Amino acid sequence: xxxxxxxxxxxxxxxxxxxxxxxxxxxxxxVKMSMNPFDEIAVEEAVRLLEAGTATEVVAVSLGVQQCQExxxxxxxxxxxxxxxxxxxxxxxxxxxxKLLAKIVKKExxxxxxxxxxxxxxxxxxxxxxxxxxxxxxxxxxxxxxxxAEGKVNVTxxxxxxxxxxxxxxxxxxxxxxRLNEPRYASLPNIMKAKKKEIVEMTPEELDVDITPxxxxxxxxxxxxxxxxxxxxxxxxxxxxxxxxxxVI
Amino acid sequence: MPVxxxxxxxxxxxxxxxxxxxxxxxxxxxxxxxxxxxxxSAGVAEAASMISGVAKVLHAEGAAYEHQLAxxxxxxxIAQGKNYxxxxxxxxxxxxxxxxxxxxxLDVAQISDIVEVVxxxxxxxxxxxxxxxxxxxxxxxxxxxxxxxxxxAAAETQDVSxxxxxxxxxxxxxxSAFVGDELTKSERPELTAARVxxxxxxxxxxxxxxxxxxxIADKLGAAVGASRAAVDAGYKPNDYQVGQTGKVVAPELYxxxxxSGAIQHLAGMKDSKVIVAINKDEEAPIFSVADYGIVGDxxxxxxxxxxxxxxxxxxxx
Numbered sequence: 007x008x009x010x011x012x013x014x015x016x017x018x019x020x021x022x023x024x025x026x027x028x029x030x031x032x033x034x035x036x037v038k039m040s041m042n043p044f045d046e047i048a049v050e051e052a053v054r055l056l057e058a059g060t061a062t063e064v065v066a067v068s069l070g071v072q073q074c075q076e077x078x079x080x081x082x083x084x085x086x087x088x089x090x091x092x093x094x095x096x097x098x099x100x101x102x103x104x105k106l107l108a109k110i111v112k113k114e115x116x117x118x119x120x121x122x123x124x125x126x127x128x129x130x131x132x133x134x135x136x137x138x139x140x141x142x143x144x145x146x147x148x149x150x151x152x153x154x155a156e157g158k159v160n161v162t163x164x165x166x167x168x169x170x171x172x173x174x175x176x177x178x179x180x181x182x183x184x185r186l187n188e189p190r191y192a193s194l195p196n197i198m199k200a201k202k203k204e205i206v207e208m209t210p211e212e213l214d215v216d217i218t219p220x221x222x223x224x225x226x227x228x229x230x231x232x233x234x235x236x237x238x239x240x241x242x243x244x245x246x247x248x249x250x251x252x253x254v255i
Numbered sequence: 256m257p258v259x260x261x262x263x264x265x266x267x268x269x270x271x272x273x274x275x276x277x278x279x280x281x282x283x284x285x286x287x288x289x290x291x292x293x294x295x296s297a298g299v300a301e302a303a304s305m306i307s308g309v310a311k312v313l314h315a316e317g318a319a320y321e322h323q324l325a326x327x328x329x330x331x332x333i334a335q336g337k338n339y340x341x342x343x344x345x346x347x348x349x350x351x352x353x354x355x356x357x358x359x360x361l362d363v364a365q366i367s368d369i370v371e372v373v374x375x376x377x378x379x380x381x382x383x384x385x386x387x388x389x390x391x392x393x394x395x396x397x398x399x400x401x402x403x404x405x406x407x408a409a410a411e412t413q414d415v416s417x418x419x420x421x422x423x424x425x426x427x428x429x430x431s432a433f434v435g436d437e438l439t440k441s442e443r444p445e446l447t448a449a450r451v452x453x454x455x456x457x458x459x460x461x462x463x464x465x466x467x468x469x470x471i472a473d474k475l476g477a478a479v480g481a482s483r484a485a486v487d488a489g490y491k492p493n494d495y496q497v498g499q500t501g502k503v504v505a506p507e508l509y510x511x512x513x514x515s516g517a518i519q520h521l522a523g524m525k526d527s528k529v530i531v532a533i534n535k536d537e538e539a540p541i542f543s544v545a546d547y548g549i550v551g552d553x554x555x556x557x558x559x560x561x562x563x564x565x566x567x568x569x570x571x572x
Contacts, residue, residue: 126383128382129383135354145326168436168492169436185486220393228388229385241549252529252546
């Protein structure tokens with residue numbers, strides 16, 4: 007079976023983001039960027055299926071500015087076969103990304119597309135579900151385990167009360183939760199090998215997709231700051247503060 | 256035009272977050288309708304009609320809706336929802352699963368996890384794990400939205416039931432099926448609705464040690480949570496996880512035990528009214544958001560706390 011994985015370049019998860027003074031967004035200049043952590047899990051899962059002989063080919067797609075090619079290279083170094091870069095300097099919102107991915111799916115006809123459940127920058131948690139909707143495919147979101155069986159995938163999903171297992175028909179969309187797997191580190195030889203792998207570049211215009219944003223960000227501001235608290239010495243003092251001062255117990 | 260709220264439920268009771276979602280809907284317009292799609296769910300539809308501010312309940316009854324699977328649910332939401340200016344879902348795992356599928360099929364953007372309604376087309380939502388707050392305006396004819404429950408009060412209920420209208424079911428594409436579930440059983444309050452939460456992190460060192468904080472939870476009527484580190488280490492199941500990738504909570508009192516306070520954890524709890532941190536590392540980032548902090552060994556402090564609560568006869572409220 008053929009797999010497609012979608013990967014996004016985001017501000018590294020360890021970076022404490024700073025809101026710009028003019029409230030137009032967050033500071034991205036000279037900030038460390040890396041692959042969205044949920045997408046690393048998507049790549050790892052796809053590569054494991056490749057190594058198990060279940061998958062025959064894995065293609066990674068990233069959408070956005072030129073530097074997204076570095077993100078695709080990372081996926082290639084982890085074991086993905088080839089890459090597709092949909093280049094755009096415009097802001098791409100989940101609906102536009104889903105439409106672009108749907109075009110790639112039509113071209114490549116994978117049996118399964120694996121995406122992260124959410125990007126840690128916009129925190130939308132939408133693209134996989136939207137792609138499934140546009141294609142009319144089944145969706146296994148927030149997956150912590152997947153098992154392939156005869157034209158179906160059994161997906162164990164992380165839901166509010168615990169876990170849920172569903173059986174979905176192929177072709178299908180899977181979005182990964184953190185506990186699906188532990189992504190590998192790319193070794194130096196694999197990083198070198200990845201340089202030789204192919205990345206095809208395309209544009210939204212070539213794919214004939216209207217990427218006009220539907221949502222306009224009016225402003226981005228700092229969250230309300232919490233008042234600095236106090237340290238107490240003893241448990242007795244803590245309880246008395248919680249009782250009389252805070253009034254919460 | 257009225258606003259539609261898609262209820263989350265388990266066919267016998269409404270999920271509490273549905274009530275918060277109704278409050279958000281009422282801030283958009285006074286004309287709020289609720290869609291209940293389920294199996295043997297007449298009781299749920301009636302309960303929804305008893306929520307204050309709900310003008311009408313649309314009830315779709317069918318075996319396909321039993322487990323709220325996205326593939327089956329989306330068509331009925333779309334069939335009903337296209338007559339509405341706004342379709343609101345609770346931002347829990349059910350809403351997050353279905354809402355974007357509905358939005359894509361209506362060819363509109365979806366707005367995730369709103370914490371404030373500014374006007375009928377402008378909403379506020381956190382981004383970057385809550386480290387920035389975006390105000391966004393939608394240009395779409397139908398706004399598909401998920402609502403962060405902890406940001407809106409729960410709507411009240413009344414004693415009389417309102418209008419419940421049966422609506423036609425939509426065709427189920429039958430490309431997904433429920434196999435089974437494994438739900439965590441707990442006598443304690445549900446995490447996202449609890450008034451008090453006590454959470455443990457990596458500092459707990461083992462799942463057995465969580466018993467210490469569970470004893471305190473029972474004295475305070477609290478729910479028990481966990482950090483990602485504690486879940487990954489297998490101390491607690493994943494549905495206990497509080498944070499960017501787990502549950503977002505905003506209780507009156509949040510007690511963080513042996514949790515350092517990574518950005519991802521703070522994203523899930525920093526809107527709590529009062530935060531208490533118990534940590535042996537004086538430099539832990541959790542102290543920068545805590546109202547009250549104790550620096551020290553949790554294995555000494557927690558038993559002391561337990562004893563003190565016992566002596567002072569503090570009871571759950």
